[in-house]
Amino acid sequence: MHPDLFNRQILFLGGKGGVGKSTASAVLAYQAATRSINTLIVSTDPAHSTMDIWGKKIDDRPRKLFPFLSAMDIDSRREMKRFLGDVRKQLLQVVSTDMAGAVDRHLKMVKHTPGSEEAAIFEKMASILLDYQDDYDLIIFDTAPTGHTLRLLSMPALLEPFVKNLLKQRDRVHQVQQGTRALSDAGGNDDKHEDPIYETLMKRLDKIKRVERLFLDETKTAFVPVTVAEALPVQETVRLVAQLTDQGFPIGGVIVNRLLPDPAGDAFWESRKSMEKKWLQQLQKKLKGRYPLYGIPLLDDDICGIQRVREVVPELI
Amino acid sequence: MTHKSVTGQAKQLFDEVFVDPYRRSLLREQRNLEDFFALLCFSELLGLPNPISYYTVELYPYFYEDFHAWHKRMGMEHSPLAGFPCC
Numbered sequence: 001m002h003p004d005l006f007n008r009q010i011l012f013l014g015g016k017g018g019v020g021k022s023t024a025s026a027v028l029a030y031q032a033a034t035r036s037i038n039t040l041i042v043s044t045d046p047a048h049s050t051m052d053i054w055g056k057k058i059d060d061r062p063r064k065l066f067p068f069l070s071a072m073d074i075d076s077r078r079e080m081k082r083f084l085g086d087v088r089k090q091l092l093q094v095v096s097t098d099m100a101g102a103v104d105r106h107l108k109m110v111k112h113t114p115g116s117e118e119a120a121i122f123e124k125m126a127s128i129l130l131d132y133q134d135d136y137d138l139i140i141f142d143t144a145p146t147g148h149t150l151r152l153l154s155m156p157a158l159l160e161p162f163v164k165n166l167l168k169q170r171d172r173v174h175q176v177q178q179g180t181r182a183l184s185d186a187g188g189n190d191d192k193h194e195d196p197i198y199e200t201l202m203k204r205l206d207k208i209k210r211v212e213r214l215f216l217d218e219t220k221t222a223f224v225p226v227t228v229a230e231a232l233p234v235q236e237t238v239r240l241v242a243q244l245t246d247q248g249f250p251i252g253g254v255i256v257n258r259l260l261p262d263p264a265g266d267a268f269w270e271s272r273k274s275m276e277k278k279w280l281q282q283l284q285k286k287l288k289g290r291y292p293l294y295g296i297p298l299l300d301d302d303i304c305g306i307q308r309v310r311e312v313v314p315e316l317i
Numbered sequence: 318m319t320h321k322s323v324t325g326q327a328k329q330l331f332d333e334v335f336v337d338p339y340r341r342s343l344l345r346e347q348r349n350l351e352d353f354f355a356l357l358c359f360s361e362l363l364g365l366p367n368p369i370s371y372y373t374v375e376l377y378p379y380f381y382e383d384f385h386a387w388h389k390r391m392g393m394e395h396s397p398l399a400g401f402p403c404c
Contacts, residue, residue, distance in 0.1 A: 083375075090378035099403075110374045113361055119371035162369045169354045176347040183340045196379045204372055 004292070005252050006032055008222045009133065010214065011140045013255070014149035015226035016236045020257035020296070022049035023303045024226045025142035027296060027312045028255075032138050033068035040136040042128060043073040044121055044152070045144045055305050060124075062132065066306070070136070074128075079120040080111050118148075122155040126211040133214075146240055153223075153249060156212035163205045170198050215249060222252025229256055229279040238286040253292040256280065256317065260298055280317065293317040348390070355380070355387050 005011060005028070013025045022045060029041040040062055043050035050073060051058050054065055060078060062070040084107045091103050110116060125141065132139065143149040174192040192198045215221055223244050227237040241251055260276055263269030283293065294314040303312060358376055361367035377384075385403055388396055396403035 080371075083371075087375050087377065091381070094378050094381045095403075102403075107374070110370055113370045114366075115368050116371040119369070123371075158368050159372070162367075163372070166354070166357055166373075169350065169357060173347065173350045173354055176343055176350060180340060180343045180347055183336060183343065197376050200376060200379070 005222060005224065005294075006035065006037055006138065008220055008252060009136075009138060010129065010221040011138065011252065012143055012149070012153070012221070012223045013140065013226055014143040014146060014223065015240065016233045017145040019226050019228050019233050020303075021045065021226045022053055022142050024224075024255045024257055024296060024314075025140050026050070026053045026303070026309050027314060028224075029069055029071075029138075029140050030306075030309045031314070032140075033066060036068055037137045038068050038135075039070070039138045039140060040128075040132060041069070041071045041140045041142060042125075043071070043142045044125065045142055048073065050142055053304055053309065062135075072128075074121055074124045076117045076120045079124045080116060083120065083123070084111060118151050118155060119159075122152055122159075122211075125152070126207050129211055129214055130207070146236060150240070150243055153215065153244070154247060156208050156215065157247065159208050160205070160212070163201055163208065167198065167201050167205065170195070170201065174198070218250035221250060223249050224252045224255055226255045226257060227283070228258050229276040229283070231279065234279045234283050234286075237283065241287060241291075251291050253294055254283065254287070255294045255296060255314065256283070257296045258298040259295045259317075351383060352387055352390070355383060359384070 011028065013021050013028070015021055022043065025041055025043075029039045032039045041050065043058065048058075050071060054071060056063070056065060056071075058071045058073045060072060060075065062072045064070045088103060088107055092100060095103060129139065143152065171192065174195065225237045225240050225244075227233040237254060241254070244251060260269065260273050263273045280293070293316070295317045296312055296314050299308065299312070301308065303309060356363075357367075358373045358380065361370040367373065381403070384396075388403065
């Protein structure tokens with residue numbers, strides 16, 4: 001059914017709010033699991049739809065739902081709390097005790113700085129990719145709506161030059177330091193690899209680069225926009241695909257959710273069905289037929305719980 | 318005057334004329350570079366956008382002493398940054 005999609009190790013599902021990203025992720029994950037592909041589904045959506053679909057509590061560690069299927073979520077607030085908590089502990093070791101209040105005020109400010117939330121999610125996503133890659137055959141990221149996802153995926157491109165520049169500047173500090181040390185015969189160690197600032201930045205850069213390499217590797221990764229066959233979602237999908245390909249991210253196909261059943265002569269549904277057909281054609285045309293479209297049918301009930309997820313088999317359109 | 322003290326004096330003169338100014342300018346350069354590095358790391362505290370403030374925050378513990386020296390050198394007795402945990 002999705003021979004190409006299940007050949008990858010990492011799938012990102014994204015798209016406009018409400019089109020059914022979590023449903024599509026669940027359906028794909030289940031289909032993979034039935035093929036004995038050990039799958040981890042990771043929800044980065046603050047709406048926590050994944051939890052509602054499986055009817056089970058999901059947290060920051062993989063939890064086995066069924067054979068070959070585990071799930072976890074990324075909560076940006078939880079991640080920021082943990083990360084800034086570590087920094088706080090370290091800072092309190094170096095500042096005087098009456099500065100504790102100032103430390104807390106400052107860290108609170110960093111928490112609310114634009115970009116921190118994405119950085120927290122990116123950081124956790126990077127750790128999951130690097131830590132769990134060998135434990136699972138397939139990792140499916142169920143991401144938040146389009147804008148969020150695009151910002152998240154462009155994190156490496158944003159972070160890398162900044163960290164690189166910091167490293168370059170730090171390197172210059174070390175070079176001059178070496179010169180002054182040599183002249184004053186002070187001895188001491190000026191090895192930059194013993195500078196915790198340099199080392200911390202190097203570790204960051206290394207992680208960012210490894211994740212970026214994974215993101216852009218079309219043999220391992222695919223981005224799968226999810227949409228429904230209506231005007232606005234289709235237009236947004238076309239834009240999303242353009243932006244992703246612009247940045248070099250491989251597209252694995254598009255999932256079209258809630259395909260209508262046969263209208264069976266009813267005038268209202270006939271009209272809806274012909275509209276659906278029109279938007280499907282539009283989508284194919286705008287994407288120049290480059291990517292496979294997978295359809296998920298509209299059911300008479302919500303796709304909630306394993307019983308319903310099991311029923312849904314995506315078909316190539 | 319012994320031979321030894323002559324060379325000693327020559328070395329002292331050499332140091333005063335050539336080495337010391339060079340060392341001073343190197344130290345100044347080092348400080349400038351360190352200040353610039355600090356500025357890059359703390360830019361968001363000065364209201365300049367810093368897309369990686371979430372990441373530079375983990376450098377703060379290592380930076381604490383440098384930061385204190387920095388704002389003193391900039392002519393500010395106390396930390397200019399409201400909220401930054403310094404004096």
